[in-house]
Amino acid sequence: MNTSKFLPESDLDLKLAKALGKALESDEGLSSVQDPLLQELEVFKRSSINEVLNTSERDSQTMWANIEQQTINQAKTYQAAPVHTLKARSINYRIWATAATVIIAAFIGIFWMTTQPTMVLKGESFAQIEQVTLEDGSTVTLRPYSKLYSTDNNPTNRAYTIEGEAFFNVVSMPEHPFSVESIHGTVTVLGTRFNMSTWGEETLVYLEEGSVQLNSLSDQELILKPGESAKLKTSGNIESLESTSATFLDWMNQVLVLERTPLASALNEIEQHYQIKITFTDSALENELITGSIELSTVDSTLQDLGIILNGTFRLTNTDEYRFISLN
Numbered sequence: 044m045n046t047s048k049f050l051p052e053s054d055l056d057l058k059l060a061k062a063l064g065k066a067l068e069s070d071e072g073l074s075s076v077q078d079p080l081l082q083e084l085e086v087f088k089r090s091s092i093n094e095v096l097n098t099s100e101r102d103s104q105t106m107w108a109n110i111e112q113q114t115i116n117q118a119k120t121y122q123a124a125p126v127h128t129l130k131a132r133s134i135n136y137r138i139w140a141t142a143a144t145v146i147i148a149a150f151i152g153i154f155w156m157t158t159q160p161t162m163v164l165k166g167e168s169f170a171q172i173e174q175v176t177l178e179d180g181s182t183v184t185l186r187p188y189s190k191l192y193s194t195d196n197n198p199t200n201r202a203y204t205i206e207g208e209a210f211f212n213v214v215s216m217p218e219h220p221f222s223v224e225s226i227h228g229t230v231t232v233l234g235t236r237f238n239m240s241t242w243g244e245e246t247l248v249y250l251e252e253g254s255v256q257l258n259s260l261s262d263q264e265l266i267l268k269p270g271e272s273a274k275l276k277t278s279g280n281i282e283s284l285e286s287t288s289a290t291f292l293d294w295m296n297q298v299l300v301l302e303r304t305p306l307a308s309a310l311n312e313i314e315q316h317y318q319i320k321i322t323f324t325d326s327a328l329e330n331e332l333i334t335g336s337i338e339l340s341t342v343d344s345t346l347q348d349l350g351i352i353l354n355g356t357f358r359l360t361n362t363d364e365y366r367f368i369s370l371n
Contacts, residue, residue, distance in 0.1 A: 166191040184210040186294050188318045208240035227275035228259040238291045242315040246275040249291035299337045306331045317342040319363045
């Protein structure tokens with residue numbers, strides 16, 4: 044760069060600058076530059092360094108003491124500051140316990156399902172009465188729309204349940220009792236003929252021949268003799284009944300026999316027999332006692348005969364749904 048265009052060669056600052064550049068390039072240091080100001084600065088630098096070194100030698104213990112004091116003060120400052128404790132993430136043992144319980148319950152449920160006897164459908168009836176012959180030679184006559192299931196995987200354990208109503212003619216096998224369960228209890232026999240119904244809110248049993256033992260859900264027991272009947276109730280009680288065979292076995296002859304029968308009971312039986320629904324506008328009428336016999340040939344003829352007894356008529360309101368209308 045040509046500096047002659049800006050400063051004359053005799054300029055003192057320019058000469059000093061060139062001298063500094065030459066000293067730095069030759070690594071001679073600033074002491075080689077013959078300039079009063081630089082020489083003064085060099086002397087000041089050396090004296091300052093010596094002073095620092097002398098001070099370090101004289102007061103090293105004092106310096107360490109000061110450092111220690113500063114450290115203590117800093118520690119006190121940290122102690123005074125609010126401390127936020129970081130807690131390790133705790134394990135919610137309640138959740139794990141619940142999960143473990145669910146898993147155990149699932150395994151128990153699977154075990155229970157795999158070890159419980161499988162219900163096998165042995166017979167089913169629809170609009171007609173059907174007869175089923177079991178492996179031991181016993182026969183079961185199913186009322187329309189009824190089902191018979193075996194409840195034990197071992198055929199020698201003659202355990203069954205029904206939905207609807209059936210008449211049982213059981214072959215005598217004293218070493219292998221015959222039992223029929225319902226939601227209200229169990230009927231156990233050796234060799235006998237009996238009728239059992241589970242529709243409605245109770246289980247009815249009529250014994251025609253032999254002997255049966257009734258066991259309710261509340262562990263009540265009752266042994267029936269031929270011609271006797273009883274009711275297993277939802278409450279767990281067993282109630283003896285005064286009824287004839289005609290009112291229990293009438294359906295096998297396609298007839299409904301009523302002997303001072305509450306209308307509500309008669310309606311339940313007709314609903315079960317035809318798989319229909321009947322409603323009344325006058326609920327008090329359902330407690331009326333009726334006597335007579337009605338053929339169970341078709342739903343229309345049965346309801347027509349019942350309407351004559353009640354002085355009214357049954358009107359179809361929907362599919363398989365009827366409503367009674369009084370003519371009084």
